[in-house]
Amino acid sequence: MADFDPAELVDWDASGEADVPFIARLQTRNGPAHEDDLIAHDSRRFGDWLGPEDWLQRSAWAGFRQGDQRLVIYNANRKAAEKTLGVDLIYYHETRDCFVLVQYKRMSKSGTSEWRYYPSSDSNLTEQLERMREIDTECDKLRRDTDDYRLSAKPSWLKLCQGDSLMTDARTLTPGMYLAREHFDQLHKKIQDAGQPKSFSRKTVERYLDNTEFTDLVAGGWVGTAGFGSEGVQRQLKLSLDGSREVVFAAVSGPSPSKPQRMQRRRDRGSTAQRP
Helix, strand or coil, X not given: CCCCCHHHHHHCCCCCCCCCCHHHHHCCCCCCCCHHHHHHHHCCCECECCCHHHCCCCCCEEEEEECCXXXXXXXXXXXXXXXXXXXXXXXXXXXXXXXXXXEEEEEECCCCCCCEECHHHCCCHHHHHHHHHHHHHXXXXXXXXXXXXXXXXXXXXXXXXXXXXXXXXXXXXXXXXXXXHHHHHHHHHHCCCCCCCCCECCCCCCCCECHHHHHHHHHCCCECCCCHHHHHHHHHHHHHCCCCXXXXXXXXXXXXXXXXXXXXXXXXXXXXXXXX
């Protein structure tokens, strides 16, 4: 019923592990969480923007606010195809008119080893990267000097996620590493060399963005498409709506708070959390 591996249940021994949650003992080699589970989890969260008390109660929509900004997430489950954009989550920042596209990859582990992602075992990777490169190239061609400034105007990212079945804090995004598509390509090319590690992990990837760093960049409109690039992604998204892969569309509206305002809000939340 819960899609656990029967072998794990048969071999489970509770002796000496009374303080460990039952579900934690059922971690298989690949982890019990499916990639769709991880995508669905992150579709309901975006840093400190999201909280269950602010959710818009609709079957397919979730609405959130932070100050004058509004975040609306639409889960187009199995309606928006990966065939067009090659990604799982799509964030749209309405104030800055920018799209950020994220392809999810689930990492696996064996026993007590670290979480790893093996590109050679992923039959979908080559085609997905090709589509992401096409989107990034087109957005780069459409870039104009008068467009809203971006640290990177290429929208495609990858998130390598731990396949955990348990989340220590239900408010947080799934643990993982965010890599810009160009950065991923660079690392992917490097591991083809003899003597190089053949997997992505926190030990083999020296630099990556964590959840906080990534969401800060998206919330501030520092990464993602601009100008005609945003219009191009909108057209591509419309073409993909009749597909079969889960895609999440997130829209942010309202004025963007300044960095000092965001930092002050964090300090205020920290002070509130420490009160008895």
